[in-house]
Amino acid sequence: MSGENFTKLGAAEIASSVRAGDVSPSEMVRASFERAREIGAGPDALNIYLHTDEQASTEEAAVLKERLGNASDTGILAGVPVAIKDNIASLGLPTTCGSKILAGYVSPFEATAISRLRANGALIVGKTNMDEFAMGSSTENSAFGPTRNPHDVRCVPGGSSGGSAAAVAAGITPLALGSETGGSVRQPAAFCGVVGVKPTYGRVSRYGLVAFASSLDQIGVLGRTVDDAALGLETIAGFDKMDSTSSDEPVPIYRLSALGVPAPDARNPSTEAIRVGRTPVPLPPPPGATTLEGVVIGKPKEYFPESLDASIRDLCERSLDRMRSMGATVRDISLPRSPLAIPVYYILAPAEASSNLARFDGVRYGLRVDPGKGLKAMYAATRSQGFGPEVTRRVLLGTYVLSAGYYDAYYKKAQAVRTLITDDFRSVFASGVNAIFTPTTPTTAFPVGAISDPYEMYLNDIFTVTANLAGVPAMSIPIGRVRRLPVGGQIITAHFDEYTMFRVAYALEAALGPEAHQ
């Protein structure tokens, strides 16, 4: 298979071809690596990957081929190459979180999300670049150099899952795992013109995801299309006893939402049978079959401010029109506490980060810098040299807001406002709104080096962090371009209602047609 053909295939198509024996798993691995070489994924160009091992991936493909011979042991992602953000613990390839402090670190255990991908036949082809410890919105904070946007190499891919978004946008894999704490999947998805999903908090096990802010962190998927993302999330979602915060809510088969019908009962025997066998459901029906009849779309005024870029506003309005024409009702709504999200986020996330990153102390693993002047000096030298400036800034900020005398004024207050932000979403969904539609980001991808003020950088996530704070699922899908750069539209639904989110996304994607992607 040539790299050219490969870049056009979706995950479901690849899995079907591999299972049918039309193409072998090792051919898929080769195609992915060929595409990476062809487009310049290496450190001197796009700098997408931090770690790859073509030989190991090829060997894995050979093992999968054996498995495919045994019909009872097949997966819905058979032979699909998948790229993994470097803060998700993997066996074999290192897990460095884009940080010097973990350079060369190889995890002795694997994240549940990766185990589930592998169990379903996915082939891990590399670990992708990211902002150090997922702190950033441009992938410029990687200790191993920035990733470039495949649509315009002068621009950033967004972040912190910039490497994963770029891998999918560049056609290296149809599917990648990223992670979100405050928009880190959706924002790079928007910048790179791909689909990015942040599931409900608790939907996907965090076991193996290196913690940034545990109460916000969630593994997400990036796909070339809505279908790729749906297939990916379906594979990794569901309760895991290793993560106490993972939910045992039943996981519906998200791809069925492409049929334009409300969520079937996940325990319905026919859908259950499809799940047990882990064989792929038929491909989504042609776009004509999609409908949004009866669906109420909320348009929150706080996400369409006066200052919003006019071209982005126009593309959002076009999307809303398409949804109307498919039978949806668009309703003006308000999420009044959303403007407080950025300050709340930049108290809570650093607070948790300051504690989560304490384990990187040079004692057990990772970098140790020991000036030979005792324990404290070793800690100070290791952490000062191991962490980059943004990580250091947030650890200091977080330590400060948790300090005696400041805790009530910052952390506690921020938690209270977080509850109010969540209440905003709950009451909107309780009022009959099925999904909320907003722009994903206030701008398109910006040039590398263009933003040096941290606060200006934080504002990139102004439309996305609310979903993290509220814990609701949200995704970004491409809705067009402004001056050649992709623009993302955001769909947000109620807790654990990813099914409706995918239903709207499938329909909108079909209505907008391929030009929104390309």
Next chain:
Amino acid sequence: MSRDRYEMVVGLEVHVQLKTRTKAFCACSTDFGAPPNVNTCPTCLALPGALPVLNERAVELATRAALGLGCKVNPLSVFARKNYFYPDLPKGYQISQFDQPLATGGTVAIGRSDTGADVLIGITRLHMEEDAGKSIHDRYPGATAIDLNRAGVPLIEIVSEPDIRTSADAGAYLRTLKQILQYLDVSDVSMEEGSLRVDANISVRPRGQSKLGTKTEVKNMNSFSAVERALEVEYERQVALLDAGGKVEQQTLLWDGARETVRTSRTKEGSHDYRYFPEPDLLPLVLDEKWVGDARKHLPELPDARKARLTQEFGITTVEVEQLTATPAVAEYFEAVARASGDGKAAYNWVMGEVLAALNATGVEISHFRVRPADLAQLLSLVRDGTVSHTAAQRVFALMVETGKPPAQVAADEGLSQVGDEDAIATWVDEVLQEHPEEANRYLAGEKKLQGVLVGFVMKKSKGRADPKRVNQLLSGRGG
């Protein structure tokens, strides 16, 4: 006397290791004494991406302890992170509980005051937390070794109110607390093995003053008596400071048992800001009312109830019951013997005498003691019905300890059954009189006080089998 002028005010923080098979937040073994760092996994090593999962058994034991100490078990408690850097604290924080602990407000009665009223020590709170690892400073010159086997082992911390007024009361509180926890079967409560650790908060104030003085925290005591001594020493130090017009400084002190002094801790614990916040990796702990109710219903019998019942049921004295109930294992053993033999007094005598002596001599725990209560009860019955003499019974018991055989069999095998047969006893008496002519002659000449000596010779000759009553009668017959 400083006692008359200054009152000692003490509150104790007791850390107790829960008796679980696995750690608090991972599946690693809690085995004591494994080679260093063997009982570890990604979670207790704090590897990137690992997460804690709460051990249900630890919650059960902590709840049982709380109920046994009369605490209110909160329907919702919250785990919190206590943040500080230390090499044996892998995550850089300890998972503990802070403003919403598992349980609050209990009481421990530690005996009677001079006025005859119960002395009650309040329990402020009882919360769950995990242990840290061990830093070993003297193993490798110039370096510190870390053993993380203990990291993540489940603990409860029991914090008392500052209700303790003397070092003796502190000792009494600790002994009572230990006994209750033993009866609840939640911990090994061994200070030697580190499954019970005590930190003491102590201040002094002029008698009659209600405001508390500035406290210091004293750590590093390795026994209850060390706690008592440390409190005395620290009391005197504080009083001397105040008397000299100085001030007590709030600080953490380490007890130096060899020198009988306290010294300032090198790590300034007091200055720590632990930056507590709710542990986001764990859900709040919600305990169902019915579940707590069931736990309360199934609480083991506590020491006071056990004492009252045994006294009443077996007719033993309050002093005797104190001895018998010191540990639940001995109390249970006693009760089984007393019940099976129907003789509380004899059971008391044997358990506190021969049984404890044998345990001390062999170093065996009573739960593993070879002579099971049923066997001992049978021996007591044999003595009562005259089959085995008191003297022979000691020998039978010794052989039971040695061989593990039941008493009837031992007595039969060794020919230790009591002999009441007139002829056999007469033969032994005759032989004794012949073998000890001097004593025999003096006795027969009317020196009655020698009868006891001669009985002793006969008993020895018969290896304790002769019925002493019959021996006495026969000798009196000869002498008369």
